[in-house]
Amino acid sequence: MPKFTLEDKLVVAISSRALFDFEEENRVFETGDLSQYEALQRSRLETSAKPGVAFGLIRKLLALNAHEQRVEVVILSRSDPISGLRAFHSCREHGLAIERGVFTRGRSPFAYLKPLRASLFLSANPDDVRAALAAGFPAARVLPETPRAASRYADEIRIAFDGDAVLFSDEAERVFQSDGLRAFVGHEIDKRNLPLPGGPLKPLLEALNKLQRIADDNESPSPMHIRTALVTARSAPAHERAIRTLMAWDIEIDEAMFLGGLDKGEFLREFEPDFFFDDQIRHCESARVVTATGHVLSGIANAS
Structure with missing residues (x-):
């Protein structure tokens, strides 16, 4: 198998909450009861999540890979690895060609932006975004609001x-x-x-x-x-x-x-x-x- 490299690609690192609508699950996560959050995600492993704030942007960026892979999207999440199964399941259900992810179970994941050579980090967590910006990575905190598709400009x-x-x-x-x-x-x-x-x-x-x-x-x-x-x-x-x-x-x-x-x-x-x-x-x-x-x-x- 040829060695895969990120050197020549636009790499977007995105939290699962920015990509999918995990607002209900996040409210449980923010109570501090990690076991309750993980139990909720486990009960929904086969339930595809609805699109989140940045879903439309990610879907269009991945369309640039029609002839040659120029864009790599990586899920970078504070969720635990088992909860990450649901994120990948949701990607498959929505037809998003996302193959890579890092899940840190409650810890800040921003340090992995460096080996990912990220061109952009999107997250709903302000602390992670500030840390990424301070480290020199383009980053923004997504505002959790239902996005509107740019209907007139599908291409x-x-x-x-x-x-x-x-x-x-x-x-x-x-x-x-x-x-x-x-x-x-x-x-x-x-x-x-x-x-x-x-x-x-x-x-x-x-x-x-x-x-x-x-x-x-x-x-x-x-x-x-x-x-x-x-x-x-x-x-x-x-x-x-x-x-x-x-x-x-x-x-x-x-x-x-x-x-x-x-x-x-x-x-x-x-x-x-x-x-x-x-x-x-x-x-x-x-x-x-x-x-x-x-x-x-x-x-x-x-x-x-």
Whole structure:
């Protein structure tokens, strides 16, 4: 058997609760009675779980493997190994080609992101997400809300990103928080030709860009196209530094929305992303009624 490697793949590590609707089981888990939780999962080993928050995104990402395996999805869970049987059973029932998993029975699993070379970690556990971000891995806390499928775009993976503290560092956001809007705008005008440092999800956007370029160059057309969007509270003239930063990184983005404080939810409703990432919980709360949403627990907005 040839040696399997993750070197050239986009690896998504996802908790079982982010992939499937295990909210009822999680309420038992959070009581601290691990034996009761495990007994509940054992009683449901043959019962397929319903799709969870990130299910739609994962299903579409796996569709990129139609001609060549470019995406690897690994379940990374605090559940015990026997409860993991139910997660794998649910994958089979829903037709998800997921073969690998790590189950840590109550302990934080984030340390396994390193050998997995994860490009993204999705979990409903905020402590695991913070630890992953602190270790330098793109990560977000999924908000447990029933996701809506992007019905008009079955052949596209649509992902939307906030800018500051998500794709970019929180350098400019710190100026805004400390000195206000006028200082922020002046800071960004003065530094418009200086690329912003990368934020926690820059590696994910880079990986998505690489996947799309490979698909575009491939003689066999991919059944799935990747479309990305920047959805930011920035507005002109502070927009320029954001665009020039992406240019300096040689990263292409398909749509950019500079909303200047307008509610993001209405614009996301039109874009219909399979997933949206933002560092500010108020924007996440606005987005979660529209689409699956991940709270990126980084930057000054999450310092406390």
